[in-house]
Structure formats: structure tokens, C-alpha cells
Amino acid sequence: MSIKVITVSREFGSGGRTIGRLVAERLGWSFYDREIVNAVAQKSGFAEKFIEENGEYANVNSSLLFNLSVGAGAENGVLSLYDEIFNAQSQIIRDAAEKGNCVIVGRCADFILSDRDDCLNVFIYSDTESRKKRIIEVYGENNKPIEKRIRDKDKRRKVYYKSFTGGKWGEMKNYHLAMDSGRIGLEKCADMIVEAVK
């Protein structure tokens, strides 16, 4: 097996993004995370903030009015804003994979690239205590209870994944490698992924 592309899906607070960046650094590969947001913004003209929020997370808390306004066109064959972002993202992800030697974080890349046999799809998860600790360290406290932040963010990723892929986010068989970063540690997870590619 020759791996040219690594996709990293992750639970909120599991350190998946950090692991992806470490792997890219160690392999000397390109790292796609914010880069995808920037490229979609340039391509589509939407603001980066809007793409970051709506290119990976379902807007489960937004008002019915907002959902109608962004989704109303779909039934008439007109693409919703979500669809436009998803399509632009998909194209950027496919182009990146075609160039090869890259690590891509989130954004349904495992599904978008499922026809390739040079991909290693990784899922990073962790126990709740480790996630809580990491979220406070990395993102700080805010006025929402930490358990609720975890639940909400995972749920929005799950709903987004389901609506664009039809599949179940976080189901083992969607990935080739699933790692508990709480037990294994971020550095070790990165070492093991590098070992897979070597």
C-alpha cells in the first residue's frame, strides 16, 4: 500500500488537528485546514468566517428563517449556500489529493476521496475528561458549560456529515485507523501515522 493522502476526522477536543499538523511536519507534506477555508473564500466570494462555520458544521441552532433562506433554492434545482460551499470544498480537496503528499483535516474529506486507494482515513477520539482538559487549555473557558460545548460541536459535525455523505460520522468502518488520543497521546498518535506511511 502506498499512501499519498491522509484525512483526519476528529472529535472536538481530541487534538486531531494538532496530530494532523505534526504528521504533515514530520513527513514534509502539505497541511490543509485553514487553507481550505481560505481557498473556498477566494473561489466563492463568501467571508472566511461564514465558510468556517458552514463548511463543516450543520447549523442546528439557527432559526428556521435562516435555514429556509439558505436552503430554499434546493427544491427548485438551485443550489443552497451549503451546497455551494460543499462543492467548492470538495473540488479543493480533490485537487489537493491529486497533487498528493498531503494531510487534510475534517470537511468530509474521507467521503469525498473514497474512490481513491492511496488514502489513509484516520479518526481521532478521546475520553471526555481528556477532551475537557484540552478544550480549556486550547480554547479557554466561555459562558457555555464544557459538556454542552462538546455535545453541540460533535452533534453539528455529525449532522453535517450525515446530510452531505449519507454516512455516519465516527463509525469505525468509515476509517482505516481510529485512535484514542487520550490513552495513546498526541505525539505517539503522530508517530504511528508516520509509521503507517513510511
Place this chain on the structure above:
Amino acid sequence: MSIKVITVSREFGSGGRTIGRLVAERLGWSFYDREIVNAVAQKSGFAEKFIEENGEYANVNSSLLFNLSVGAGAENGVLSLYDEIFNAQSQIIRDAAEKGNCVIVGRCADFILSDRDDCLNVFIYSDTESRKKRIIEVYGENNKPIEKRIRDKDKRRKVYYKSFTGGKWGEMKNYHLAMDSGRIGLEKCADMIVEAVK
């Protein structure tokens, strides 16, 4: 994290046992597979064949009469044969873990050792085509269609796991590491597990 014990659960035909043996060889650790069957046989007086069949697989195809005969005592506080085997196995697995530096294949070891923080619980799975190929290579053909052999064996492991642990066999969060041996390859899977322990 200091890992002293590796448990390997696996889909039928995924090569999980082989990966476990490779890891034990490379680390110079003890390998518990048939060894558990032998030890339970000595301890309990049951035949090895009987333990092999009933120490990891639910007897979903056996007659009601058989299930009654082995399970009838449970309601009266008398252990069934299954319980006796499970208890003897659990003790052997706990003793092995206490000695440390060992790889244990199957037999709900992940659950039995869930109170230890020096365990790495691994699950090995694979795509159906790779499993078919491996089953024919390793175990040969028999008069049962290969898909049915896969379905039956996984189902019996799943039912056994459920009845003794209450948990769901093959659910990501029961394990610290899950690997698709079809995509990654058996040798590479072993390399990566060794990397986790180093």
C-alpha cells in the same frame, strides 16, 4: 503512558491473531491465545476443544436442549458451564496482565482488564474481500459459503461479548486503537502497535 498489556480483538479473517503474534515477537513479550485455552482446560478439567468453542463464541446454533442443559443452573445460583469457563478465563487473563509485557488475543480481555490503565485495547477489522481471501488462504474452503462463515463467526463473537460484558463488540469506543488490516497491511499494523509501546 506506559503500556504493559495489549489486547487484540478481531473480526474473523482480519489477521488480528497474526498481528498479535508479530507484535509479541517483536517486543519479546508473552503471547496468549491457545495458551489461555490450555490453561483453562487444566484448571477446569473440560476438554480443550469444548473451551475453544465456548470460551469466545456464543453457541447461537445449538439446540434449546443444549442451552438449557448448560445454562439451567444459573437461575438457582449455580454457575452454567459458560460462566465457569468465563470465570476461569478471566482469572488467567488477569494473572497474565499482572505479570505484564503480554499480548492477549480475544476472549473479552479488553473488558476483563478495563480497570487497568496500562492496557492498549486494539481492534482489527478489514473489508470483506480481504477477509474472504485470507480465510481461504489460512483455513481453506469448506462446505459453507464464505460469506456465511464470516457472518456466523462474527455474530457468535458479538453475542458472546454482549452476554458477558453487556457491551457492544466492535464499537470504536471500547478500544484505544482500531485498524483496517486490509488497507494498512498486517506487517504495518504490527509496526504501528510496536511504535505505540516504544
